[in-house]
Amino acid sequence: MDFDLQTAVPVLSRTPEVLDVLLRDLPSPWVSRTEGPNTWSPYDVVGHLIHGERTDWMPRAEHLLSLGEAIPFPTFNRFAQFEASKGKSLSELLDTFRELRTDSLRRLSALRLTAVDLGRTGQHPEFGRVTLGQHLATWVAHDLDHLVQIARVMGRQYTEAVGPWRKYLRITEPA
Amino acid sequence: MDFDLQTAVPVLSRTPEVLDVLLRDLPSPWVSRTEGPNTWSPYDVVGHLIHGERTDWMPRAEHLLSLGEAIPFPTFNRFAQFEASKGKSLSELLDTFRELRTDSLRRLSALRLTAVDLGRTGQHPEFGRVTLGQHLATWVAHDLDHLVQIARVMGRQYTEAVGPWRKYLRITEPA
Numbered sequence: 001m002d003f004d005l006q007t008a009v010p011v012l013s014r015t016p017e018v019l020d021v022l023l024r025d026l027p028s029p030w031v032s033r034t035e036g037p038n039t040w041s042p043y044d045v046v047g048h049l050i051h052g053e054r055t056d057w058m059p060r061a062e063h064l065l066s067l068g069e070a071i072p073f074p075t076f077n078r079f080a081q082f083e084a085s086k087g088k089s090l091s092e093l094l095d096t097f098r099e100l101r102t103d104s105l106r107r108l109s110a111l112r113l114t115a116v117d118l119g120r121t122g123q124h125p126e127f128g129r130v131t132l133g134q135h136l137a138t139w140v141a142h143d144l145d146h147l148v149q150i151a152r153v154m155g156r157q158y159t160e161a162v163g164p165w166r167k168y169l170r171i172t173e174p175a
Numbered sequence: 176m177d178f179d180l181q182t183a184v185p186v187l188s189r190t191p192e193v194l195d196v197l198l199r200d201l202p203s204p205w206v207s208r209t210e211g212p213n214t215w216s217p218y219d220v221v222g223h224l225i226h227g228e229r230t231d232w233m234p235r236a237e238h239l240l241s242l243g244e245a246i247p248f249p250t251f252n253r254f255a256q257f258e259a260s261k262g263k264s265l266s267e268l269l270d271t272f273r274e275l276r277t278d279s280l281r282r283l284s285a286l287r288l289t290a291v292d293l294g295r296t297g298q299h300p301e302f303g304r305v306t307l308g309q310h311l312a313t314w315v316a317h318d319l320d321h322l323v324q325i326a327r328v329m330g331r332q333y334t335e336a337v338g339p340w341r342k343y344l345r346i347t348e349p350a
Contacts, residue, residue: 001332007202011329017196021189022322027182127339134338141337144330145346147197148323154186155319157176162316163309164302171320 003137005113013105015143016098019046022150024094030154031090042150046093047081049146053100055080057139058107064122064132065111072123108136178312180288188280190318191273194221197325199269205329206265217325221268222256224321228275230255232314233282239297239307240286247298283311 001007023031023042031042040048060073085093111117118133155171166172176182198206198217206217215223235248260268286292293308330346341347 001204001208001336003333003336007204010201011205014196018193021192021196026185029176029182030186033176124339130338130340134336134340137333137336137338138340138344141330141333141340141344141346144326145344147326148330148346151319151322151326155316155323158178158312158316161176161178161309161312163305163312164299165305165309165313165316169313169316169320171316171323 003118003133003140005108005136008136008140009105009108011140012101012143015049015147016094016101018147019049019097019150020094024091029157033153033157035153035156040149040153042153043085043090043093044081045146045150045153046090046097047085047088048078049143050093050097050100051077051080051084052139052142053097053104057135058104060122060135061108061111061132064120064135065117067122069121069123069129072125075125178293178308178315180283180311183311183315184280184283186315187276187318190224190322191269191276193322194224194272194325195269199266204332208328208332210328210331215324215328217328218260218265218268219256220321220325220328221265221272222260222263223253224318225268225272225275226252226255226259227314227317228272228279232310233279235297235310236283236286236307239295239310240292242297244296244298244304247300250300 023046034041034044055074056076063071063073088096113132118131118136120132121129122132122135124130152171155169156173159166159172162169162172198221209216209219230249231251238246238248263271288307293306293311295307296304297307297310299305327346330344334341334347337344337347
């Protein structure tokens with residue numbers, strides 16, 4: 001499937017509400033448990049999505065459009081949420097993510113990007129040359145990837161509870 | 176995490192709305208594409224969830240409570256949706272799933288299950304003895320498993336579009 005804004009934006013615009021419906025006010029083990037050491041809880045993931053809105057998606061798009069390949073994007077900190085989320089409730093994080101995503105999509109829309117713009121290039125600190133279209137497609141896939149992760153982390157909490165069904169549910173850990 | 180109704184029901188009750196927010200009126204490639212031959216689209220998955228409400232979750236719970244281990248559960252048809260969904264729009268399927276889930280949870284609540292009830296046993300046609308608690312935990316994990324699947328199928332459509340990010344997104348196919 002090729003990237004285009006008309007199919008991509010409806011996915012991006014729904015993510016805050018999907019996460020809200022899935023997670024807000026759930027009994028806390030669902031949102032605070034992980035898949036083991038050095039893995040993330042749903043709460044951690046929401047913090048990571050917030051950090052992406054603040055430093056990655058629209059900031060890098062704007063960077064690419066104004067600087068092209070002249071200056072690589074700043075690197076992204078995948079662990080920023082462990083500091084930034086401290087003391088915040090999941091509800092606060094969900095509210096913040098929604099506000100930031102709304103603002104991101106307003107900025108994206110204001111750019112009135114054309115097909116030519118989507119082919120414009122920037123410098124990724126690791127990958128080298130990337131197009132704006134690839135960056136924006138990654139934004140969508142990244143949302144979906146973390147939705148996969150949240151649902152998987154939740155489901156995995158029932159690895160033992162499902163008994164013999166464990167062997168058929170891809171979400172539980174292999175026995 | 177042990178199974179109990181107080182933590183499980185909030186997840187079960189949200190699934191219809193999560194899928195509604197994620198899928199209703201999305202541009203059709205997101206809901207109709209699969210991961211390749213003999214894999215399911217998000218549309219197919221919603222049909223499968225409907226069939227589960229009709230023939231698996233509460234029907235098997237009621238079967239177990241009334242018949243114990245005397246008669247195994249009827250087998251479940253994992254492909255029923257390919258016939259049953261024919262001619263129906265995704266919106267119709269989402270509406271049907273929501274109605275059926277609401278009814279299922281009403282029936283579950285009416286049973287006023289105790290911890291002793293959760294340990295009662297039935298005969299699974301393949302696994303043999305299973306407890307009601309295992310069956311109900313599987314209902315929750317099955318919802319989450321299919322949410323994983325839907326988000327993964329969607330994200331996979333951008334395997335090419337994300338360019339070099341493919342190597343870091345678990346959701347895209349390995350290059």
